[in-house]
Amino acid sequence: MTYTKTAISLHWLIALSIAIVFGVGIYMHELPLSPHKLQIYAYHKWAGITIFLLVLFRLMWRHLHSPPPFPETMLQWEKQIAHLVHFLLYFLMLAIPMSGWLMSSAAGYPVVLFGMIPLPDLVSKNKELSDIFKQVHFLLNMSLFLLVFLHIAAAVKHHFIVKDDVLVQMLPFLKREKKS
Numbered sequence: 177m178t179y180t181k182t183a184i185s186l187h188w189l190i191a192l193s194i195a196i197v198f199g200v201g202i203y204m205h206e207l208p209l210s211p212h213k214l215q216i217y218a219y220h221k222w223a224g225i226t227i228f229l230l231v232l233f234r235l236m237w238r239h240l241h242s243p244p245p246f247p248e249t250m251l252q253w254e255k256q257i258a259h260l261v262h263f264l265l266y267f268l269m270l271a272i273p274m275s276g277w278l279m280s281s282a283a284g285y286p287v288v289l290f291g292m293i294p295l296p297d298l299v300s301k302n303k304e305l306s307d308i309f310k311q312v313h314f315l316l317n318m319s320l321f322l323l324v325f326l327h328i329a330a331a332v333k334h335h336f337i338v339k340d341d342v343l344v345q346m347l348p349f350l351k352r353e354k355k356s
């Protein structure tokens with residue numbers, strides 16, 4: 177049993193998109209106010225909402241197509257930690273865009289997806305609330321950064337130290353030649 181092609185594609189598409197949107201978020205924050213800054217903020221929001229929708233689709237796909245089980249060689253506590261990290265990653269991939277959307281609504285800047293589709297405001301304008309969501313957005317992003325680091329470290333350990341197929345299932349071209 178392995179991941180479907182769709183699950184693999186969604187994993188890498190979302191991972192790459194998050195890396196870019198994360199970098200853009202750090203970059204745009206430092207920019208002086210200008211039309212360029214506002215345009216970059218809009219791109220950041222559009223990409224963030226698109227990621228949110230992709231994650232919803234990914235969760236639906238996962239519900240319909242079970243992921244492969246963990247290898248037998250993993251200890252019970254290792255499986256529990258892996259489950260927890262995966263749950264938290266999904267939670268953050270949804271909570272980060274939601275906190276951004278809440279921040280924009282509270283700041284009084286409605287989100288217009290791709291400049292064409294106005295999204296509803298989630299809360300009414302409130303400066304204090306917007307500052308809180310700004311902090312939340314930042315803290316959730318830093319948590320994601322830490323968890324992704326753990327997730328990558330675990331994948332590297334599985335591939336190079338334990339030498340099982342956990343990473344190969346997400347990167348099939350890494351498949352090792354079978355020794356006869």
Ligand code: HEM
Nearest residue numbers: 197198201202205221224225227272273276277287314317
């Ligand atoms: C997976 C999706 C997202 C990621 C990874 C992400 C990441 C980030 C990061 C790293 C920052 C910089 C934080 C800081 O330096 O304080 C940031 C800022 C920001 N994000 Fe997001 N974001 C996402 C989605 C969204 C969405 C959907 C919206 C709004 C609809 C949004 C609105 C904002 C705004 C307005 C800022 C600037 C805050 C400020 O002015 O300091 N983000 N984001």
